[in-house]
Amino acid sequence: MTFGQQLIDWRRELHQNPELSGEEVATTARIRHWLESAGIRLLPYSLATGVVAEIGQGEKVIALRADIDALPIQETSGVAFSSHNEGVMHACGHDVHSSVILGAALLLKARESQLAGRVRLLFQPAEENFTGAKALIKAGALENVTAIFGMHNEPGLPVGTFATRGGAFYANVDRFVLRVQGKGAHAARPHQGNDAIVLASQLVIALQTIASRNIDTLDSVVVSVTRIQGGNTWNVLPEHVELEGTVRTHNADVQRHVEKRISEIAAGLASAFGAHIEVEWFNGPITLLNDEQWAAFAMQVAQDFGYQTQTSELHMGGEDFAVYLQNIPGAFVSIGSASAYGLHHSAFNPDEALIEDAARYFATLAEQALLVN
Template sequence: MAFAKCFTSFLLVLCVFVPTLVLSDLSITSSNFLEHANKPEVFDWMVGIRNDLHECPELLYDVFETSERVRQELDNLKIPYKSSVAKTGVIGYVGTMEEPFVALRADMDGLPIHEMVEWEHKSKIDGKMHACGHDAHTAMLLGASKILKEHEKELQGTVLLVFQPAEEGGAGAREVWKTGLLKEVKAIFGLHVAPDVPVGVVGSRAGDFMAGSGTFEAVITGEGGHAAQPHMGIDPVVAAANVIISLQHLISREAEPGDPQVVTVAKLEGSDAFNVIPNTVTIGGSFRAFSTIRHLRRRIEEVIVAQAAVSKCNAAVNFFEDVKPLYPAVNNNEKLYDHFKNVATQMLGPQRVLEAPQVTVSEDFAFYQEELPGLFFFLGIKNETHGEEPVHSAHFDIAQDAFPYGAALHASLATTYLSDVLGSQGKQYPRDEL
């Protein structure tokens, strides 16, 4: 997940807001999934998988060992699957193998971060770490897979179990969609662990939830020279300074106050000497917005090029579309959000199901939502000793007693969605098989 701050605003909502929900008539087609997920044979199994994955983090599409472990567990559960999806992804199938189809998604990749948490299952690979909880996501979806398989005869359709590579900047979701394996899916659900939010608490919202994001780099070119004679050259350092300030005006003077947007310049490279004006200066950073993300991208390029020209410099802007594609915003389907609230409230109680605030972090789950209805939610992972550190931190950790909640919610969201779809649509449409 492309974000690096904890959800402190989400925790504030927890402290001040208790939602009042009117529950619909929801027929749970399974037994108590949360009780099932808390059984030692399920809980300990999930924890063991997560610990093993945590020791061997892999990046982007190169999640070969992680993918192999997922396939081994699906084999043990006698769940059929397709492998090598978007290189290393895996999609399992539980149910009738006929429509309606609903999907559950977990991402599998880690981050290029050196772990600083000292514990028994610390990363064994220097410079790589599961600092965003994808190892836990994978373990929880496997937990849901186990529950669903044990209740397979009760399923009124088919659940696709999507284990996805390359969420962290690689747009793995986009590549999974391109395979065509999800084209018959009616809805997709996903979750992300939320630091600083108590175990047993979940949150989401309808509509715009998480911002889209992109990355940019600009090389500003002038004419270098001696610091004592700036008039003899064209100073790209001053041009870069003006560009950086002008980029902030996109937010303070162009963005609508009620529309969250962010432009952050985090990279600035010029001369390594105190008395040399360089020929070029490189700046880079990221930008985030909701429905205006593509407009913001266009304006960033316009401002950089035009402002550099004011200082008699040239500028070339790179948005790295091949390796860091623009992520759209996570936009939750309203009907699926109502479905999520009903299911989660029946399982957890209304005080533990929150309307989360919009956040300007991003998530490639949005690529699925551009193609089919989807719902993404946050799962609390904090207890008395774990879960306070933000994601993308070398000190990130998780309270593992959160795992049954994630597994049970996955399973319940899928089973009840299938029964609702089948109940509302009946058999008025031709049945497709996978």
């Protein structure tokens, strides 16, 4: 079996057996087995799921990270190796990421004696619920690490394309819940109540003015209401309506201003309608800030490797890799996967042709990063 086919086979086995965040027990066992079978040493960190391994000797340590969890999505891709687990799917390509870093591990192991230090391999659980990076850091996975690198496949880019950027890359991801309390009434006698649905509708429209009227047009921001829930029958005005949504930003000052404006708008409308609106704000993953020098280094290695390189646009999605970059420098990159359907879609189907080249790239990247003073 060729090297590339081995990686594809591993990817397909992971794809057929996806597990949700924090539940990656069988995935962990598979990765441990494949690494141990290659003679790669596993580090004895205390982890419920996930694997940390290491190759090489010496004081300097470069880390490569892959994420291993899947999503609660019923697969409709139609591929022959579709998920065997009902309602769970690798719809974000973490199976691809894992096979890439497994491939890099095999290549690095083959030239272990020539490495100018150690390469630490982080197979991280629970990226999708943004808890996995903190768990690995708490366990000690970043100890003595000089720099860390990771990837995400990019379905909007052709295979053979590479993109990254220095500074802000992925967004702050925050969640809000707004609970509107009015007064219920018969739908034929709305004047006897205080219509929570009308107030909630006004609230949705008003929130859209934050991005268009309260934030500098040169700053990136998205405010999206994604769920409205209220009422249970056709002829009663409900007393309660709940809205939920997300805010995406790349700047901490903008993030704080949006949070403040949501509370102000809610308070203003509640006063105008003589109702009450409770606001809850949940901070999610922070902005992913690539180190400028390591991002440029990763780009140069990609150019030399043969990728078609480009500076990435800002992403409005979130990425748990940002937590590592709070602690040590490094760079996160995008590699084209040319899927007709995007990330988190039930028919997502990345082109497996990216896997072997990406594995070779990351092995080269780690090897060359060890040589940087």
